Amino acid sequence: MYKSTLRPLLFRFDPEWVHHFTFKTLKKIGKTSAFKKFMKNKFQVEDPRLAREVFGLRFKNPVGLAAGFDKDAKLFQELSDLGFGFIEIGTLTPKPQPGNEKKRLFRLKEDNAIINRMGFNNDGVEAAVERLKRNRNVLVGGNIGKNKATPNEKAVEDYTICFNALYDFVDYFVVNVSSPNTPNLRELQDKAPLTNLLKTLQNLNAEKPKQKPILLKIAPDLTDAQLMDIIDIVKETNIAGVIATNTTISREGLTSEHKNETGGLSGKPLKNRATEVIRFLSEKSNKAFPIIGVGGIHSAEDALEKLEAGASLIQLYTGFIYEGPGLIKKINRAILTKEA
Numbered sequence: 001m002y003k004s005t006l007r008p009l010l011f012r013f014d015p016e017w018v019h020h021f022t023f024k025t026l027k028k029i030g031k032t033s034a035f036k037k038f039m040k041n042k043f044q045v046e047d048p049r050l051a052r053e054v055f056g057l058r059f060k061n062p063v064g065l066a067a068g069f070d071k072d073a074k075l076f077q078e079l080s081d082l083g084f085g086f087i088e089i090g091t092l093t094p095k096p097q098p099g100n101e102k103k104r105l106f107r108l109k110e111d112n113a114i115i116n117r118m119g120f121n122n123d124g125v126e127a128a129v130e131r132l133k134r135n136r137n138v139l140v141g142g143n144i145g146k147n148k149a150t151p152n153e154k155a156v157e158d159y160t161i162c163f164n165a166l167y168d169f170v171d172y173f174v175v176n177v178s179s180p181n182t183p184n185l186r187e188l189q190d191k192a193p194l195t196n197l198l199k200t201l202q203n204l205n206a207e208k209p210k211q212k213p214i215l216l217k218i219a220p221d222l223t224d225a226q227l228m229d230i231i232d233i234v235k236e237t238n239i240a241g242v243i244a245t246n247t248t249i250s251r252e253g254l255t256s257e258h259k260n261e262t263g264g265l266s267g268k269p270l271k272n273r274a275t276e277v278i279r280f281l282s283e284k285s286n287k288a289f290p291i292i293g294v295g296g297i298h299s300a301e302d303a304l305e306k307l308e309a310g311a312s313l314i315q316l317y318t319g320f321i322y323e324g325p326g327l328i329k330k331i332n333r334a335i336l337t338k339e340a
Contacts, residue, residue, distance in 0.1 A: 002324030030078030043083040045332040055213040055240040061085035066315035067143035073128040080138040083328040090143030094161040096124035108256035117263030132169035142170035178219040178246040198237040213240035220245035241290035244277045267318035271296025282310025300334035
């Protein structure tokens with residue numbers, strides 16, 4: 001129904017408008033008992049064999065929603081009802097910011113992809129905290145970044161503010177230094193500044209009553225040498241794991257109208273490279289840390305490929321938009337079938 005009826009209708013309109021329209025609609029109907037019952041029967045797969053213990057947390061299933069969809073923690077409860085095992089909010093910054101100028105979100109329908117240059121548009125971390133206070137048992141990750149106006153020399157301060165504000169309200173953290181849409185942000189992936197940033201957050205973490213897992217989200221555009229640096233950094237800083245990968249700046253093989261738009265590319269064209277990065281990190285580190293695999297998952301087979309490459313968990317974003325919530329159920333059923 002989604003791909004045959006709803007998606008063609010929604011894809012007639014501007015993608016950012018559709019995003020906000022969908023949020024408003026789900027917010028209105030998502031709290032009703034009828035909606036919850038329908039979602040449970042239609043999309044959720046409840047089976048203890050799907051549960052995963054990863055970096056000290058128990059996930060009811062390994063299929064999560066990637067950051068960028070529910071930036072401001074406005075819909076994590078309703079999205080969880082669609083069958084996701086966990087929801088990652090953000091990227092959040094200390095101060096609210098509008099992001100980049102519109103138009104900044106483009107569908108590449110022939111390529112089953114999206115290009116975005118949103119630029120960390122969000123209401124600020126404190127607004128998200130107020131919404132997270134109403135959380136009812138949803139496992140939530142907090143993806144954190146820096147404000148556009150903050151120079152890289154002071155970036156650590158922004159990440160520290162977000163970490164302290166979110167600490168009591170999220171289950172794990174993700175340090176985002178890999179978005180291509182904030183000027184110079186990816187420079188923070190270099191070994192020295194990244195090590196300093198992660199050590200600072202880990203020191204803060206050690207002072208808390210209970211340490212929360214801190215993960216690093218990396219770009220798919222890193223070289224093998226840079227990926228080896230990432231392995232060294234994870235070991236040196238003792239963070240909990242890595243999310244592989246963010247969007248790419250590559251445009252190889254695209255055919256769609258908007259293929260030359262600037263921004264980060266997500267969706268099917270990213271599938272192979274994301275899997276390569278997961279496999280490289282897993283093999284070269286001897287599976288020393290958990291990896292959350294994300295990038296180009298549009299089918300159950302794509303998800304299994306990420307898990308077989310070394311991912312402990314996976315996340316959806318563009319595949320969720322193109323394939324609909326039924327994809328979550330298909331993946332979870334495929335995992336059960338494979339493990340039977």
